[in-house]
Structures are given as C-alpha cells and as structure tokens.
Amino acid sequence: MLCIAGTVPSHDFPLVGGEATLSGDRLLVGTTSIDVNRGTPALLAAAVMAAETLELPPPFALLVGDTGTGRGSRALYAHLAEVLPAKSFKTITFHYLQPIIHWHNRLLDVIKTLNPRPCLIADAGFMYAAKMSGAARAYDLFTPDVGELAFLADEKAPHPFYTRGFILHENNRVPDLITRAYLHRNAASYLLVKGEKDCLADNSGILETVGTPVEDVLEAIGGTGDTLTGLVSVMINAGMEMRKAAVTSMRINRMAGRLARPTPATQIMEIIREIPQAQRDLTRLS
Amino acid sequence: MAFFDFFKSKKTTEKPLPPDGKEDRGFLVFENTGEVIQAETLLKQNDRLIRVMGPPPEIRQGCDLVIEFPLIEKLEILRILEEAKLPPLKMVPVSGPLLEPVDIFQVKDYGAHLMVRAANMKLTVNKKTLVIVNISGGGCPDVPYLGACMVGKTLAEAPSPREIGHTLCGYALQLAYEELRRRCFV
Numbered sequence: 514m515l516c517i518a519g520t521v522p523s524h525d526f527p528l529v530g531g532e533a534t535l536s537g538d539r540l541l542v543g544t545t546s547i548d549v550n551r552g553t554p555a556l557l558a559a560a561v562m563a564a565e566t567l568e569l570p571p572p573f574a575l576l577v578g579d580t581g582t583g584r585g586s587r588a589l590y591a592h593l594a595e596v597l598p599a600k601s602f603k604t605i606t607f608h609y610l611q612p613i614i615h616w617h618n619r620l621l622d623v624i625k626t627l628n629p630r631p632c633l634i635a636d637a638g639f640m641y642a643a644k645m646s647g648a649a650r651a652y653d654l655f656t657p658d659v660g661e662l663a664f665l666a667d668e669k670a671p672h673p674f675y676t677r678g679f680i681l682h683e684n685n686r687v688p689d690l691i692t693r694a695y696l697h698r699n700a701a702s703y704l705l706v707k708g709e710k711d712c713l714a715d716n717s718g719i720l721e722t723v724g725t726p727v728e729d730v731l732e733a734i735g736g737t738g739d740t741l742t743g744l745v746s747v748m749i750n751a752g753m754e755m756r757k758a759a760v761t762s763m764r765i766n767r768m769a770g771r772l773a774r775p776t777p778a779t780q781i782m783e784i785i786r787e788i789p790q791a792q793r794d795l796t797r798l799s
Numbered sequence: 800m801a802f803f804d805f806f807k808s809k810k811t812t813e814k815p816l817p818p819d820g821k822e823d824r825g826f827l828v829f830e831n832t833g834e835v836i837q838a839e840t841l842l843k844q845n846d847r848l849i850r851v852m853g854p855p856p857e858i859r860q861g862c863d864l865v866i867e868f869p870l871i872e873k874l875e876i877l878r879i880l881e882e883a884k885l886p887p888l889k890m891v892p893v894s895g896p897l898l899e900p901v902d903i904f905q906v907k908d909y910g911a912h913l914m915v916r917a918a919n920m921k922l923t924v925n926k927k928t929l930v931i932v933n934i935s936g937g938g939c940p941d942v943p944y945l946g947a948c949m950v951g952k953t954l955a956e957a958p959s960p961r962e963i964g965h966t967l968c969g970y971a972l973q974l975a976y977e978e979l980r981r982r983c984f985v
Contacts, residue, residue, distance in 0.1 A: 522944035551935070552943030581941025581965030582833070583862075609940050611966070613861040637938030638968075642861060660919040660936060672862060673919035673938075674967035675853045675898040682903075732907070733914045733923040735935035735946050777912035777923045778932035780950075 515750035516600070517560060517743070518575040518593060519553025519608030519637075520585055526578025528588055530596075533557045533574040538782050542574045552637070553608045555736035555781045559743035562788040563765070569751055573602070579611065586611035586638075594623045604632040604750040606742065607639035612672065617642035621651055632749055635701065636742045644699050645671040652701035654755070656742045659687060659708040666690040668697035687712065688719055705745060705759050707738045711767070713759035721756055723763035726771040736781030740788070741766040765791045825873065826865040826897065827880075827887040828858060833965050835864045838885050845879050847872060853898025858891075862939055862966045867897060900970070904978050913982065917974035929953045929983055939966035954985045 517533070531543040540547040540554050540561070549558045553576065560572045575593065579585030589610060597605075597620075605624075617639070624633065635643050636656040643649050644665055657665055660681075664673040666689075667680045680690070687706060694700040695716040704714045709732075710724035731737045744765055748758035768791035773784045829835050835851065842849045847868065854865045866887075868876055873890060880886055905916040912932060914923040920942070923933040930953050934946040941964045949957040960973040979985075 520940040520943075522940070522947050548947075550943055551946050552940075554943075579940035580944040580963075581939060581969060583831070583940070583965075586940060609938060609943065611862060611940055612938070614859065617861075638862070638940065639938075641938055645859070645861065658919070658936065660916070661938070664919070669898070671853065671856075671859050671898070672967045674900050674971050676901055676918065678901065678903055681901060730909055730912075733909065733912065733921060733933050733935060735933050735950075737935070777909050777914065778925065780933075 514570060514602055515560065515572040515746055516575060516602040516605045517553065517557050517572050517608065517746065518589060518605065518610070519556065520579040520589070520610060521547055521554055521576050522550065522552065522580055523578035524580055526576070526585070528575075528577040528585070528592055530575045531573065532571045533561050534571055535561050542576060547576070549782050549785065551736035551781055552739060555785065556606070556608055556636075556739040556743040558782070558785045559740035559788055560747050562785055563744050563747040563792065566789045566792045567747070567751060569747065572747070581611070583611035583613060586613065587616060590616035590620055594620050597623055597627060602631045604634065604746060606634040606636070606746040608739070608742070609637045610639045610642070612638045612642035612645060614642060614646050617646050618648070621646070621648055625651070634742070634746055634749070636739070641672055647698070649699045649701055654703045654705060654745070654749070655701040656705045656707065656738070656745065658738050659706060662687065662690045662694065662704070662706050665699045666693035668699060691718065703755055703759070705741070705763075707741055711741070711763040713756060721760050723760060723767065726767050728767070728770045728775055730775050730777045730779070731770045733777040734775060734779050734781060734784070737766070737770065737784065740769070740781065740785060744788070761795065764795055768794055823870050824867055824893040825870045825890055826852065826854070826867050826893055827876070828854070828865055828889040828891065829887050831965070832862060832864055832967070834885060835866060836961065838880060838887070839866055841879060841883055841885065842866065842868070842876060847876060847879070851900065853900065855895055855897060864967065864970075865897070867893065904975070906982075913979065915975045915978045915982070917978065918971035920968055920971040920975050922972060922975040922979055924954060924979055924983065926983070929955065929985060931957055934972065937968035937972070939968035941965050941969045942972070945969060945972055954980050954983060
C-alpha cells in the first residue's frame, strides 16, 4: 500500500490516518473532509484520482494540521516513528512537514529497521530535512523543482532560502545542478526534476526528459509539483520501474495541465479533475 | 518591514555592520522562527544594527534563522529583549561565516499576470485588479496556509506573509510579496 504523510493548513486539524477518497472537490480521510488547495491535499487528490483510474486501492493518508509552527509536524514525526514498524507500506511519500533535523533522523532510524524496506519518496519540507541531515542517499526518489534542485546542489545551504547566488544563477543548467547534487551526496537514488522540461536523473545524469505538452503558466499554479509527486508515487507503488513511472507521471501531469486550459489564475483542483482523462488519453496514445 | 529592509540595505547600507572581523559580532538564538521575527522587528525599531542570517551548522535544527548583532551592544540588546519578554536562548560570538539569505528576484510577465519568484517561492497577481491569483513553490507547512489566506485578495488587502507565516518559506514569500507591491506601486 502507498502511504502519504504530510500536513494540512489548519491550526486545529487532528492527526488522522486512513484511506483517502475524493467527494466532489473535497478530500476525505475517514469522516474528515479537507479542502484541496495545494500542498499535501493536492498530492493526495492526484494520487486518489490516478489510483482510481488504474483500479488500484486508494492511498493511505497520514495527515495533521500545521500552519508553520511545526507543532503538528512534530506530532506526525512522532506518530510515524511509533506506528511504522507495525505497518507494511510498500511505498511511503513524505511531503509538507516542517524540516526538523533531529525528528527526521529519529524517523529514518526507525525506517532502516523495516523489512522489507519501503520505497522512500521525499518532496517539499521533508526533502529539505533529508538533505540537510546528510541522509539524502537513504531515499529512492526526490522530486524537486528547479529552485529546489539548486538547493540540493548547494552543499552549504540548509534550506532553499540560503541557496547561494552563484548556484541559483545556474537555474537553466539543470544537468550541472544534478551533477553537483550527486557529487556532494545530496540527492536520492533518483531525482525527478519539475521544470520547463521535467526530467528523471540518477548519478549518471539525465535518464528521461518530458517537455510536452508545454503550458508555460503551470509554473505559477500552486500544486502542480505536488500533483506530479502524487502521480509518480502511485505509479511506483503499482510496481512500475522507476523510468517508466516517471515518464508516465510527467506526461499525465502535463496533459492534465493542458486539458484544464490553464491561466496563471487556475487553481489546482481544476487540473486534478483532468487527470483521469489524461490517463485515458495517454493509454490511447501508447 | 524590517526583514525586507535588510535586503534593501545590502544595496544602500547607511550604517554597515562591522566588516568581517568575526570577533566583534555575535548572534542571538531563539526558540523558533516566530520569535526571531518579533525580535528583529523590535531591535530594528530601536535602531540596532542587526541582520537576520542563517545559523552555523553546530546549532542548526532545521528551518531556522539567527540575528547577527555587534557584540559591543550585547548588554543593551539583551535589555531591550528582556524588557519585551523576548529573551534569546543564547548569545554567541560569531566564529565563522553565517549563511546569507538569497536576495535574487526572478520576474515573469504572463501578459495579464505578473509572477515574482524569491528563492523557492512564487507569487502571482492579476496586473489590472492586483488580486493575488496563485502562490506556488516552497515546502514548509505554512505555504499552503499562506496560500489559503492570501489567494483571492488584493495586494493591499491580503495579510503579509510576515504577519502570518512562521518559516523560511514564509520569509521568502514575504520578499516576493514586497517586490510585487513595489512593482505594482501598492
């Protein structure tokens, strides 16, 4: 089963766990209903849509409210460390959590004891924590955007906020940033880089690139990177080999974006709604 | 707006902190980023020559900031903070270089919309109505919260990320917000 762990933007949202479903435009975990804005709810909604189309079980969500104080994130880190040994998730995707090094390390110690070891995907704040802990190589996949790739490439930056200027200026040189991230051991086994062209890379360089369809405005729309992480999580959990999972997900995400006829004001749910059609179109094309 | 003033001051510094003689600078460590924001505002209001910087590796916990200050003003700064019931956890001499926050903006004009990116955060407005139409990027948990609070409001109406954010991603969004306000004459 696929587990997705992250936060929702609420002060008083309790820690909840359960299979995620969609009811209209709202995400349901048990009886709890969540607005799909951006962040982990967007990732989950995309994963729910994709899994449903593929007739796969829905993802298991572990969510908690956190508006940036870190209180909810700490509770979720602690909960994960407690419950994971008793679970048998095939894939775990860690998402919007406050990057807290000691909590990350405590959780990773628990994960290392799991047998079989789940496939580990990290994005957003949890990916920052993994990198700044020096434990990036323990993960199977990171899903940075180009700005976050620059952060991974900067061996001195503990957060994207501190990425040094001379590295940020290399934004258009994705292959160089990938090389640098691997050189300093700050990348997972694979990197799925979200950008003008999405690409999958490993320590040998770029393996796959998907650049079409092109919708320039997707960069401005909050959640388009989250949906891609949700899609690739489902594909990997379904047993697809990494390259195929990445290419399939990058194509579906771009096609769903195109189908939504986006403007910079488009909201992420408008794109998520198009994922099933994009999946069907991709199947027809291939 | 003190934090953003720091970025401006990189170009037009009136009263620079002492140059790289680390022995005459220290840094203040607080419980969390929210306290750093409060302390920074307070010290700037008191005309203290401080800067928000990244902490050195030995005290780094994750998403954090410290305040760099002239050591010679240690007692005075401590007094200001204690009077405001905002004492730091530690006051430590600077023994190595502190990390500087990014100060590069990238701007994309979509015709009817304008997007500004600061570090990993992107903020987009409708140029005519000045309504914030999207926030993207970032990875800390206040980003979705900031999105929920700001999207759909004008640049003039929306709460600033500084007021309601707690993390470095929130700070980065503040920079994009300030830059958009400057470009849109708000």
